[in-house]
Amino acid sequence: MLINDPSIYHCFNGNLGSAREAFVVFALSERYEVFASSKEEDYDYLVDGIKIEVGGKTKSSKSADFVVSDDLELPVRNRIPLWVLGMGW
Numbered sequence: 001m002l003i004n005d006p007s008i009y010h011c012f013n014g015n016l017g018s019a020r021e022a023f024v025v026f027a028l029s030e031r032y033e034v035f036a037s038s039k040e041e042d043y044d045y046l047v048d049g050i051k052i053e054v055g056g057k058t059k060s061s062k063s064a065d066f067v068v069s070d071d072l073e074l075p076v077r078n079r080i081p082l083w084v085l086g087m088g089w
Contacts, residue, residue: 020082021054024068027085
């Protein structure tokens with residue numbers, strides 16, 4: 001279960017990983033249907049047929065098509081910086 005507004009996690013010293021995931025869902029759900037994976041060991045979310053994994057700079061992609069990473073300056077191969085989603089929102 002995710003809280004709708006990702007900033008709430010910081011107010012209550014919540015888990016950073018949960019805040020990242022909440023932000024990704026918050027940003028992408030404005031335009032797409034976002035589905036949580038039934039097999040979290042494969043990927044986190046399915047967005048318009050694209051498998052997405054959310055994590056920090058060193059997060060592995062598992063079997064996801066793209067990794068949305070925090071602490072990343074520029075996109076590299078299949079890694080997208082978290083801040084890019086904020087620009088599209």
